[in-house]
Amino acid sequence: MDMYYCRNLIFITLFNYILSGLPFSPSINNESYRSRELVVGWPSLGIVDIRSGPNNSIIAGTGSGVGLIQNSSNLNEIENNIYYISDSNLPLGSNPSLKTYDNGNFIVVSGVIGTSEEPEGTGIGWSLDGGNTWNYINQPVDQSDEQYVTKYWNGYAFNQLSITTAVKNVSYDVDVDLEYEYIYATSWAGMLQRFKYTDLNPSWELVPLPMDGQDNLSCDFTCDQSENQSCCFYTANQSPNQNCDNIPSDYFANPVDITGFDNHKAFSVYIDEFFNYIWVGTAFGINRGEIVSEDCINWVHFTRENTNTSIPSNWVTGFERQFFQDGSSRLWAVTWDTNNSTPHKLTYTDDNGETWFSDDGLQQGIGAVTYSMNATDDVIYASTSKGLFEINPFIYGCTDFAADNYDFNATIDSGNCEYLNSDEINDGCDLELNYLFFNDIGNNQYQVLYNSINTIQAINFDIIGADILRDENNFLLIEGDGFLPFWIWNQFQPNNSDYYGGNLDASAGLPGIEPGCGVLLTLTLSNPPLGISDISVDISVNNSECYNYYTFGSECFEESQWEKIEIPQWIFDNLFIENEQNSEFKVYTSHVNDSNGLFIGTTKGLIIADITNNYNFYQPPLFNYDDFTIFPNPYYIDNESPVIFKLESNSLNPKLEIFDFNMMRITTLSTNDCDADGELVTCGWDGRTRDGRRVNNGVYFCKLSLNGNVYWQKLGVLNSN
Secondary structure (H helix, E strand, O other), X not given: OOHHHXXXXXXXXXXXXXXXXXXXXXXXXXXXXXXXXXXXXXXXXXXXXXXXXXXXXXXXXXXXXXXXXXXXXXXXXXXXOEEEEEOOOOOOOEOXXXXXXXXXXXXXXXXXXXXXXXXXXXXXXXXXOOOOOOEEEOOOOOOOOOOEEEEEEOOEEEEEEOOOOOEOOOOOEEEEEOOOOEEEEEEOOOEEEEEEOOXXXXXXXXXXXXXXXXXXXXXXXXXXXXXXXXXXXXXXOOOOOOOOOOOHHXXXXXXXXXXXXXXXXXXXXXXXXXXXXXXXXXXXXXXXXXXXXXXXXXXEEEOOOOOOOOOOOOEEEEEEEEEOOOOOEEEEEEEEOOOOOOOOOEEEEOOXXXXXXXXXXXOOOOOOOEEEEEEEOOEEEEEEOOEEEEEOOOOEOOOOOOOOOOOOOOOOOOOOOOOOOHHHOOOHHHOEOOEEEEEEEEOOEEEEEEEEOOOEXXXXXXXXXXXXXXXXXXXXXXXXXXXXXXXXXXXOOOOOHHHOXXXXXXXXXXXOEOOEEEEEEEEEEOOOXXXXXXXXXXXXXXXEEOOEEOOOEOOOOOHHHOEEOOOOHHHHHHOOOOOOOOOOOOEEEEEEOOOOEEEEEEOOEEEXXXXXXXXXXXXXXXXXXXXXXXEOOOEEEOOOOOEEEEEEOOOOOXXXXXXXXXXXXXXXXXXXXEEEOOOEEEEEEOOEOOOOOEOOOEEEEEEEEEOOEEEEEEEEEEEOO
């Protein structure tokens, strides 16, 4: 095997690790002869994506098609409200990506069949009416015998390697530009493509990304080489053509060639309407596109190399934006190791890519591979190989009666205080725990407000955009708080340039300042500051704690901030595994609905928690169609033979319920009506109601409950009368 093929195989095989436990063959939905049908039951235990649907429903992409949960607000009744959607316009097979918009009425889903070594994309399906009707487009494939085809972007012609097969051409991610009405899809072999979903007969359009050696790319195919930008930071032997001469006609797209085209191997896409950006993750970094117009996107290309390893790895498989209650936000990127599916760091930016940071909290100690991230309000969830984790950066503490949000029942760490915006903060007790804030009290005086869960022994920070003034004795104009005056280490260093400017280094005396909230210091500054940074707070001798500045957001995300969502042991007992460390159990996705239900999608089915009730968990039983058989089907009612239901199981207490098409229970068969020998459960039904009447012709739904699991099947009945 040559190196070219080997490396390309790594990209495909590792990313398909997410789908490796899911069936790739088409399930009973998706046959071309079928029209739309809503069928009781669930398509697959493996759940890849969970999103909000219309009317408080849940839409899920699974290993065998699209699932639907109606009325998801009643968590403990979900088992009677689960369906799969069958439609000839839905893509075949598993669903690598599913997204919803417009209150769940706009649904987009991709499909894949084949094997993890040779996956084959099956196109995109989308619905604009909550799943009642569906539209479909094939996977983008070039109909050409030539090696290269001519494509057009923003009126400019460029060459692209012909992609003539759907194999390894899988839409791993999709997203929607609602303003210009485009669905975008990313694929290793198909690159970044889009189509206008409102067109009567939409067609795919390739969206050009920067070549590997380009830090940026404009919509006229030029590259900015000013300041720190580069149009060719690869050597000639590594990259034979990187548009080094900055001639637009030299640009061409090629997702297969290993030398210089990894950035065309696209894996993830996120339309950031809040900032009018499109973010694309590839096998060679992060691309931020400014959407200038319908046909013009100006790209900036961020890599591990050009960010000085602030982006820890160049393989980017997902994005999620987290919005904080003060109006700020953070963009997270899932960055995998390109060589193997080992635990890895995450990446985030608070300023849309001007600066990047890495977070190793799930890599170190936990040893998790992160598959996806999902944000709800200011909480970010990470779905991983080691379970589900969360970060909630806002922990409220307001115990000072002078605080605007004072709560008589609150303790320093209770977390039950109302949050305030930055312009409403008048006291340190208005802050979250372990935060500092500059409060303008006039005359160029600024209070350093604090809210600390720790005893403060010393503090150091830099003041951004201003200097601390000195009095006529050349002493820094600083006042302490309470009876514990600060010793300012740079107070008596007037001739040392290191102690001029905006750096403050102070200690609070031997006892320190006890945990609490208030005014830490009052400074007189040269002019209004932008804020403070590089904060270090000593909570004991030689033991520093990372604190955050309020309006700048978090500067210190640490391992301890990731908290595991503890799934109760009884759920694992029902799944016949020890815990989430079992290699067969992985959390792929999560979602919080409007009723505060946390839906956790795993390789073993769906787990639900009520996050308003101390994480009260539910596990709605799902089913497997293939294991639950009915013969004959359809069933012709006579007086001689019943219809037989069979399922391999060690259960000794089965229960079979028969429902009509309106989901009204017709009859219930229990242990007395079934045979259970520890290996096979067999039940028989004579086609009659509980009072002995023959049922009418029609379709009936059969629900078999055993061992805490539920199995559904559909039965056609013909009445001889």
